[in-house]
Amino acid sequence: MTTRIGVVTFPGSLDDVDARRAVRLAGGEPVALWHGDKNLHQVDAVVLPGGFSYGDYLRCGAIARFSPVMETVIEQARAGMPVLGICNGFQVLCESHLLPGALTRNDHLHFVCRDQRLRVENTATAWTGDYAEGEEITVPLKNGEGGYVADERTLDELEAEGRVVFRYLDVNPNGSRRDIAGICNEAGNVVGLMPHPEHAVEALTGPTTDGLGFFTSVLKKLVATS
C-alpha cells in the first residue's frame, strides 16, 4: 500500500503542485486537499505549501489558520500526524500555535529569492530522518516575510530542546533570530521552515536534489510506524 501524503491548496497557494510532485518523486501518493474541506481523505501526513494564502491579508497565514481544513489538520497534528509547513505553510503553523513564534517582514524589506545553504541540526523529526546530523543542504528560498521571531525564553527553549531543525549558513537572508530557518514541535512530528525543499527534488528544475530527503524521510517514518 502506498503512503498517502496530503497537500493543502488554499486560495493563493503557489507551490502545492510542486509539493505533490515532490511526494510522487519520493515514492508516495500525493493527495490534493482543499482548504474548504475538513475531510483529510485518509492521508498519513500533510504538507502546507508555500504561496500567499488568502492574499496574505491581515497577516501571512492568519486567515488560512481558520480555514475548515486546518481544524482537522490541527487536531491530527496534536495527535501525532506528521505535518510539514513550507514558507507560507510555516507561517500558517505559527499562526495556528502548532509551532511557537512568528514570521515577520524581512529586516531589509526586500523580497529574497536565492539558493540558500542550510545546516540540518535535528534528524529526529518525522521529516529529517534521511539526513545526517550537521549535513549541509542547498534549497531555494523565496520570501518577503521570513524573519523568524520569538521571545528570548522561547528561543532558548528551542535551542535547549534541539528544536532548531535548520539554520541558515553563509548569510542570514531575512533577519531571523539566531539564523533560524526551521523549527519543530516538541514531538517532532510538526516541522516548519521558510526555504523550499519541494523545489529541489530534480536536477532539471532545482539547484540540487537536497530537498527530496524531506519526503523520503516521512515515507520511511510512516512505513516504520504503521
Add this chain to the structure above:
Amino acid sequence: MARVVVDVMLKPEILDPQGQAVQRALPRLGYQGITDVRQGKRFELELEGPVDDAALARVRQLAETFLANTVIEDFTVRVEEDEEVTTA
C-alpha cells in the same frame, strides 16, 4: 449601530522595518525632528445593537485571536468617541 476601533501595533521589542523605512524618508521630504516611526493597523468594526460590556468582550476576544497575533503585536479596543476602554 456603533463603531468600535481596534488598533494593532507591533510590540516595542519587535523590529518594524516598514516604520523605519518611512522614518528614513522624512528628512528627504523636508520633515525634520521625527526620531521614530512605528506602523500599525486600524480596524473599524460596525456593531449591531448597543456597545455594552458583553459586546466589547466579544470584540476583545476577536482582536486577541484573529486581528492581532499577540506573539508579536499589542492591541487596544475603544468605542469611536475616543474613549479608551481597554488595553491589551
